[in-house]
Amino acid sequence: MRVQVFGILLCVGLIPIIFLFSVITNTYDTQMVSQRTDELQSYGTVVSNLVVSTGYLAGHSSAEVDNETEEIANIYQGRIIIVDKDLRILKDTYGLEENKTLISTEVVKCFGGSSEKKYVNDLGGYMQLTMPIVDPQFDEVCGVIVISYSVKNLEHISREVSHRVLFLLLGIALIIIILSFACSLVLTTPLKKVTDSINDISKGDMDIKLDMHGYSELVKISESFNQMTDVIRKQENSRQEFVSNVSHELKTPLASMKVLSDSLLTQEGMPEEIYREFLGDITTEIERMTKIINDLLSMVKMDKNSAVMQVANININGLLEQLLKRLRPIAAKRNIELVFESYRPVMADVDEVKISIALNNIIENAIKYNYDDGWVRVTLNADHKFFFVTVQDSGVGIPEDLQDNVFERFYRVDKARSRETGGTGLGLAITRNAILLHRGSIKLYSKEKEGTTFTIRIPLNYIP
Structure with a gap:
């Protein structure tokens, strides 16, 4: 170059x-x-x-x-x-x-x-x-x-003048050659440094940092490069953490089933009640592992790089009513009031399956992480460009310092409570991906021990 x-x-x-x-x-x-x-x-x-x-x-x-x-x-x-x-x-x-x-x-x-x-x-x-x-x-x-x-x-006389002019211009040309070479060094050395750094990153060295001074453009390139490496490093760490979490989440129920099955095999003459209890525990672990696998498959389908959108004009009011109908029995077990408020009929271009999964996860979490005798309020509204779904609850809330992490894969605010409620830590990650696929946004407001509010905004007309 x-x-x-x-x-x-x-x-x-x-x-x-x-x-x-x-x-x-x-x-x-x-x-x-x-x-x-x-x-x-x-x-x-x-x-x-x-x-x-x-x-x-x-x-x-x-x-x-x-x-x-x-x-x-x-x-x-x-x-x-x-x-x-x-x-x-x-x-x-x-x-x-x-x-x-x-x-x-x-x-x-x-x-x-x-x-x-x-x-x-x-x-x-x-x-x-x-x-x-x-x-x-x-x-x-x-x-x-x-x-x-x-x-x-x-x-x-003309030749004499031409010779003098030629010698003068040759001197200027020599200066230009020297300056061109110097400028080429000044311009390409930082670019070569960037190229070498990119090659190092491609070989797996994620700790590269560029520190260039001088021209403002070079400083901007350096800052952008460092931001890019930070993003790549975070993505790599996230990938490794994801693999580790998947391994751990799948290994835990398998280990439990192995302990239970070994107990059944090694102990003779156990009462039938013990057999039934152990087999019930094994079934529970199988169901938990199945849920993890299903959530993983859902998350893969929601990946923006590979997801295929099946967009159709859907009645959002009817969709929410169907979701709430399925979730009311779960809420009724703990005497949680489930309220739906719709301000106007809303028709929107959405992928019904993906948006149903996203909304179901939000509402189901509002029920799971709530107090007995609490309430969950789902509100639907729209303007000329977007429709808005707000899910409020009277639940346990999320500490302020943890709110930025709740959309990460396998992240749980309260791991013990998540295990009790059957959570995998993938629900909100799936929800966010589904909303982003619709070119929408999701915001969170929560106060510990007072409740949580999720606000979802999605365009009425899908933009590919």
Whole structure:
């Protein structure tokens, strides 16, 4: 990755330099040629005025015109040609074409009344400037001056300037290369540290901590990484604890059954009542183990990563009434009043099986962990978006410091009481998973020895 980052930074730095070099050299060349052309145009105007004032085009010789043209041609290593109306060459500083006819596009354009004051052609090593000679008295073109001049000295100057600019930009490029390499190290070293840490985690080392300083982004990455490792560590600890709890919960009834069965096998002549009592205890342990296994299966089905939702539009009022009908005999055994209050008819998109399990667990716990002659109140309400189920009881309550743990798997507030009531410690974990599958939420309020209130909120319309 360091090579890629270095390459990207290098390209970002060098491409503008190459473009800048091209722009500078081209602009300088253009400006030099333009400046030289403007100079010669000024000299051409001077010669044009001399030609008109001396009557040179009418055949009058003029040493002043000859000297001026020769001097200009020598200074700029060029050639000056003066042409009259008949396209006849009156003056050639090279002395080769005098009295001959000159026909060129630029000359013809000058005599044709074009508004252009000059024409410049690139002849490869030479530039040609063509200008009309205007008689101010009649305001008409009476001749043409053609100035050809060498640009070799300009090319030499341009090369010198280009070399200097190139050396300067090469120095800047070297600095950019060094800075790009340094930046690639600065940028990729923390990322490599993160990558190495992730590889260590994948190998099972969960005690990795990142401590990066400097840029705020790196600090955020470090904090997010450490939060992620904390979550992974908690999940791993939870998994190990879960396996340990499952093993323990299944081992306990098996151990009890083994002790009871060994007693039946080793002791001869035991009364029938003892046999019946031991077999009854074995049946109880089998039922307890069956309940644990069923709860484990329910929890697996409620797992959000593998659960399949069978959503249908269900009458929540009717569903709660059916649940309470099944639970009333359990409440009646301890003279617990079970009350249902519904404020309006509620229809919602839910998985009937999963939501029934969740609500049944909450209401059944309210009955189990209650005092004799107590009460349980179930309330149903809804707004335009959610329906709400509140389960209140007058039971034993949950200590405040333990309330955050009640939704964990195999967690029991009072293990002795849970064993008496047949609890497995999975009910609330199953309930929470079922509610989360419906994109809902569950909140708990409890005060020890005064009672507990669970508030469930679930969307009326299921969102996959």
